[in-house]
Amino acid sequence: MKVLHSIAELRAFRQHAGRVVFVPTMGNLHEGHLSLIRLAKQHGDSVIVSIFVNRLQFGVGEDFERYPRTLAQDCAKLESVGTAAVFAPAEDALYPNPQQYCIEPPGIANELCGKFRPGHFRGVTTVVSKLFNIVQPDVAIFGKKDYQQYFVLRDMVLDLNMPIEIIGAETGRAEDGLALSxxxxxxxxxxxxxxxxxxxxxxxxxxxxxxxxxxxxxxxxxxxxxxxxxxxxxxxxxxxxxxxxxxxxxxxxxxxxxxxxxxxxxxxxxxxxxxx
Amino acid sequence: MKVLHSIAELRAFRQHAGRVVFVPTMGNLHEGHLSLIRLAKQHGDSVIVSIFVNRLQFGVGEDFERYPRTLAQDCAKLESVGTAAVFAPAEDALYPNPQQYCIEPPGIANELCGKFRPGHFRGVTTVVSKLFNIVQPDVAIFGKKDYQQYFVLRDMVLDLNMPIEIIGAETGRAEDGLALSxxxxxxxxxxxxxxxxxxxxxxxxxxxxxxxxxxxxxxxxxxxxxxxxxxxxxxxxxxxxxxxxxxxxxxxxxxxxxxxxxxxxxxxxxxxxxxx
Incomplete structure (x- = not known):
């Protein structure tokens, strides 16, 4: 498994990766993520997982700073389930300057979670678009645990004609039903x-x-x-x-x-x- | 030269088009456009030209309705300079529903022409992103006559990590200096x-x-x-x-x-x- 930190490395890897299935994450991976990877493997030649805690989608007072960064453990887990490459860019690789162009989602992004997290979905659509443009996947997988996120990203792909198939993965749960998170x-x-x-x-x-x-x-x-x-x-x-x-x-x-x-x-x- | 109207036809053509240079236009082509095509041919295997009068970038009271639609003449001109394919979608091919997700440009889009054409550059960035996602070009060419447009699109591509090289083409002029338009x-x-x-x-x-x-x-x-x-x-x-x-x-x-x-x-x- 390759661990790639720069956009140039990722693009070079992608040239020879065949049909790519992409699973964007913020790391701190658990069994729920690993089930996404297993699903991903059924849909292409190479699974690429990104690990990036995206400042843009965190609001003031949210847990951006304390969000756990656990790259070494994450990579061990990803390797064990057959991930082809991990893309783990530094913040200034994705945001060398403050992000200027954003993917502005429609009104649904201001309801449900968006009502309580202003700007959250704009941060999500923007970083996922950037990652899509870097990875150029054939398929991308999102967990339905974040249902509104899955909905918004699927709609974005259709509405902006992105050449990517979006698959929603069922939510992994603990034995007592708690959604893995x-x-x-x-x-x-x-x-x-x-x-x-x-x-x-x-x-x-x-x-x-x-x-x-x-x-x-x-x-x-x-x-x-x-x-x-x-x-x-x-x-x-x-x-x-x-x-x-x-x-x-x-x-x-x-x-x-x-x-x-x-x-x-x-x-x-x-x-x-x-x-x- | 192929004249393609549907996204599916265009995507099928693109599979075998090699290194693609893309020239988006609104049609009603003149010598200035043809010089973009000639430049485009130097940068790849196939030149794809889109012809689409984009409602999103016209303001209320602007000339969307009377903007000349001259597809047959445009195709004859494009064929004469060696265009590989023309993509001329109907409005409901690009906008089957009202566009919901937009590429929101930064403040520079509200200065210069943007000050007098509110929303114009958001319409441009959004349709060009859609066309980029459909055509998936290696290179795209924009005339410097629309300097702010060229600037905004070049910045958008960098800022959103789109895997496309943007080339600005010098302005074609009549003998008395008037920019071709x-x-x-x-x-x-x-x-x-x-x-x-x-x-x-x-x-x-x-x-x-x-x-x-x-x-x-x-x-x-x-x-x-x-x-x-x-x-x-x-x-x-x-x-x-x-x-x-x-x-x-x-x-x-x-x-x-x-x-x-x-x-x-x-x-x-x-x-x-x-x-x-």
């Missing part, structure tokens, strides 16, 4: 015990909707109340149309229930798709 | 006779600066006054640093003098580079 490492023991509550609520929402419930607003309010009662600070609990991320309509064929909430100082997000 | 076709006979005045002023500005003049502001004001006296409605007359398009500084090594002004109902722009 780098931020789980921030949880205290008692918060870790409490954390699976959001997946339990999502599962119950899915079951109720599949049994015919359509009182989304009331049910979401009840979830908010229950989470608050158990010490969570809730950003949102929503049911949306999975194809548009807008409000569900009578013609929706697939929905998605999404939760974002803080336990202690740690913000967790999760979601579940609901086939109708 | 599709919009010259709008000029009445008397306006056409008056039109070369802006190039005469640019040449005089260049000569004066090369002989040591540094009173840019005063000289530009004098040009504005002279143009106004001859019936022009002036948008701007400016001397800028050619590397930054910002104000000239003591360390500037190359300047550019730029004029945008209307004669009759026709807005003309021109510029001249000044090596110090």
């Amino acid at each position: 780098s931020r789980n490492g921030y949880l205290s023991e008692s918060d870790r015990a409490e954390a699976p509550r959001i997946y339990r609520h999502l599962s119950q929402l899915r079951d109720a909707v599949q049994q015919g419930a359509r009182d989304f607003e009331l049910r979401c309010q009840q979830v908010v109340a229950d989470l608050a009662q158990h010490g969570w600070k809730v950003d949102y609990v929503e049911v949306r149309d999975a194809h548009t991320l807008g409000a569900p309509s009578a013609t929706s064929t697939r929905l998605v229930a999404l939760i974002a909430a803080k336990i202690g100082n740690t913000r967790l997000i999760d979601n579940i798709e609901i086939q109708l | 599709s919009r010259n076709g709008y000029l009445s006979e008397s306006d056409r006779a008056e039109a070369p005045r802006i190039y005469r002023h640019l040449s005089q500005l260049r000569d004066a600066v090369q002989q040591g003049a540094r009173d840019f502001e005063l000289r530009c004001q004098q040009v504005v006054a002279d143009l106004a006296q001859h019936g022009w409605k002036v948008d701007y007359v400016e001397v800028r640093d050619a590397h930054t398009l910002g104000a000239p500084s003591a360390t500037s090594t190359r300047l550019v003098a730029l004029i945008a002004a209307k004669i009759g109902n026709t807005r003309l722009i021109d510029n001249i580079e000044i090596q110090l």
Whole structure:
């Protein structure tokens, strides 16, 4: 496995990499990421993984500085699952100057997580576009755990005619249902015990909707109340149309229930798709 | 020469086109465009020319509707200079839905022409990014007649790490100095006779600066006054640093003098580079 730090090295490697499947990450890799790599290997000749903690997508007061940088451990894990190359640029390789040209996403980027993280999705679309232009992958894989991110990037690729196939990977979970996330490492023991509550609520929402419930607003309010009662600070609990991320309509064929909430100082997000 | 209308046709053609040099245009081609094609042929195996009148870069009240569509004549000219393929998509091929994701340029896009054409450069960066993603050229050529456009696109490519070499082509001119432009076709006979005045002023500005003049502001004001006296409605007359398009500084090594002004109902722009 090659570990490449410069854009020039990456481009030279890419020349002979065949059909490339790309998995962008911020590092601090866990089993959820490794399942993305395993999926990636089924879709091309070479899997390229980027590791870059992207300052642009962190807001003021967020965890950019304390986000764990664990390159050596990450590379060992990536090698064990058959990654062809890791692209781990220094910050000034991607941002030699303050970024001037940005990919401005539409209004959906200001809803759900975007409402609580202004500019976050512009930071994501911009860095992913840059990485796409550097890696020039045939396929890119994003985890559905960050559902809105997956949605925005898939739409961006279509809307800007990028020649890349986007695949969404199912969320990896602990045995108790908690979605695997780098931020789980921030949880205290008692918060870790409490954390699976959001997946339990999502599962119950899915079951109720599949049994015919359509009182989304009331049910979401009840979830908010229950989470608050158990010490969570809730950003949102929503049911949306999975194809548009807008409000569900009578013609929706697939929905998605999404939760974002803080336990202690740690913000967790999760979601579940609901086939109708 | 292939004339391709769909993105799928273009992508199929591109597979076997070798090193591609791309020349995006809005059609209504004149000798200035043909000189870009001749330059393009020196830089790769296949020259692909797009013809697309891009609604996104026209403001309210601008000439989108009356902009001449002359595809048959354009194709005859392009074939005569050895173009490999013309990409002429219908509007709904590039914009099947209203464009949602845009390439947002930095503040320079709100100066010079951008000040008088709000949103113009966002329309340009967005459509050119889409065309780049479709054509995937190795090289792209832009005329320096639209100097700010050339500057913005060159900067965008660097800033977003697009794997494309940008070449600026010198401005083609009529014998009396008037820069070749599709919009010259709008000029009445008397306006056409008056039109070369802006190039005469640019040449005089260049000569004066090369002989040591540094009173840019005063000289530009004098040009504005002279143009106004001859019936022009002036948008701007400016001397800028050619590397930054910002104000000239003591360390500037190359300047550019730029004029945008209307004669009759026709807005003309021109510029001249000044090596110090």
